[in-house]
Amino acid sequence: MNMKIAFIGGGNMGEAMLLAVLDKGLASREAICVSDVNQARRELIQQRYGVATTDSNRQAVHGADVVVLAIKPQNLADVMAELNGQLKPRQLVLSIIAGARLATLCAGLDHGAVVRVMPNTPAQIGEGMSVWTAASEVAPGQKEQVASILGAMGREVFVDDEKYIDMATAVSGSGPAYVFLFMESLVEAAVHIGLPRDMAREMVMQTVIGSARFAGKSGKPLAELRKMVTSPGGTTAEALLRLEKGDFSGLVKQAVIAAHDKARKLGGSGD
Numbered sequence: 517m518n519m520k521i522a523f524i525g526g527g528n529m530g531e532a533m534l535l536a537v538l539d540k541g542l543a544s545r546e547a548i549c550v551s552d553v554n555q556a557r558r559e560l561i562q563q564r565y566g567v568a569t570t571d572s573n574r575q576a577v578h579g580a581d582v583v584v585l586a587i588k589p590q591n592l593a594d595v596m597a598e599l600n601g602q603l604k605p606r607q608l609v610l611s612i613i614a615g616a617r618l619a620t621l622c623a624g625l626d627h628g629a630v631v632r633v634m635p636n637t638p639a640q641i642g643e644g645m646s647v648w649t650a651a652s653e654v655a656p657g658q659k660e661q662v663a664s665i666l667g668a669m670g671r672e673v674f675v676d677d678e679k680y681i682d683m684a685t686a687v688s689g690s691g692p693a694y695v696f697l698f699m700e701s702l703v704e705a706a707v708h709i710g711l712p713r714d715m716a717r718e719m720v721m722q723t724v725i726g727s728a729r730f731a732g733k734s735g736k737p738l739a740e741l742r743k744m745v746t747s748p749g750g751t752t753a754e755a756l757l758r759l760e761k762g763d764f765s766g767l768v769k770q771a772v773i774a775a776h777d778k779a780r781k782l783g784g785s786g787d
């Protein structure tokens with residue numbers, strides 16, 4: 517597969533996708549163009565990956581099979597105005613912009629073939645979780661292209677209803693931040709009881725990585741895996757009791773509901 521891909525915005529997520537695409541051989545260097553208003557960013561991308569760069573979004577999309585929108589939400593209106601009328605019907609637009617709905621993108625670009633993706637930051641090391649949906653005009657072959665691009669950054673899941681994108685935003689999109697906060701808290705607690713910081717960090721890191729891999733490989737319900745660690749009257753039971761008293765599960769639920777509400781409001785479908 518050698519697609520021609522234009523990246524509008526070569527920041528963190530744009531670069532992660534660019535790297536994955538090159539790494540998996542989905543597009544050659546010559547078939548990629550990155551457009552960014554930031555000169556330092558253009559120089560860095562060109563130096564690191566040897567792909568063409570430009571400060572003209574219109575020039576970048578010319579002849580591309582896939583146009584990736586990887587700019588911040590606040591820059592979307594300008595970019596849509598710039599690209600409106602510039603896209604051919606066969607070109608696919610893939611947006612990773614948080615909160616930008618398919619209807620907004622299709623209307624703003626005057627274009628039908630649009631895909632909306634909610635990726636997450638572990639995509640930067642090929643361990644991402646991308647949840648995506650497509651407008652009705654997206655062809656089956658284009659969906660395959662999307663699956664291969666997103667699959668290069670980790671796992672991808674297609675959903676046929678856009679409401680799941682707002683839910684994914686609250687779970688997998690924001691999820692790494694919840695995990696990092698938990699990890700930070702565990703490191704601080706470990707230091708508090710007397711462990712040297714670097715030792716604490718290593719223990720926490722491997723515990724989280726190992727537990728996630730174990731859960732994935734064993735396929736057992738999470739509650740069963742938790743019970744395996746929890747001997748009656750033991751140390752883990754004591755710790756879990758404290759977490760329960762502090763309503764840990766209820767708090768996580770409230771946090772996810774709050775993130776979901778916010779995602780719906782940002783996208784214009786909240787109350």
Ligand SMILES: NC(=O)c1ccc[n+]([C@@H]2O[C@H](COP(=O)([O-])OP(=O)(O)OC[C@H]3O[C@@H](n4cnc5c(N)ncnc54)[C@H](OP(=O)(O)O)[C@@H]3O)[C@@H](O)[C@H]2O)c1
Pocket residue numbers: 524525526527528529530551552553554557573586587588589591594595612613614615634635636637689
């Ligand atoms: N990071 C995440 O965890 C994550 C997860 C899911 C989705 N997303 C979405 O991914 C998108 C990109 O995020 P990011 O973290 O990669 O942002 P970023 O690092 O700020 O990258 C955006 C790049 O686009 C440039 N830019 C600004 N206006 C432009 C324009 N009119 N034309 C072309 N380029 C322009 C920016 O330059 P300046 O810096 O000079 O403005 C910057 O280099 C966001 O919409 C975000 O919602 C991010």
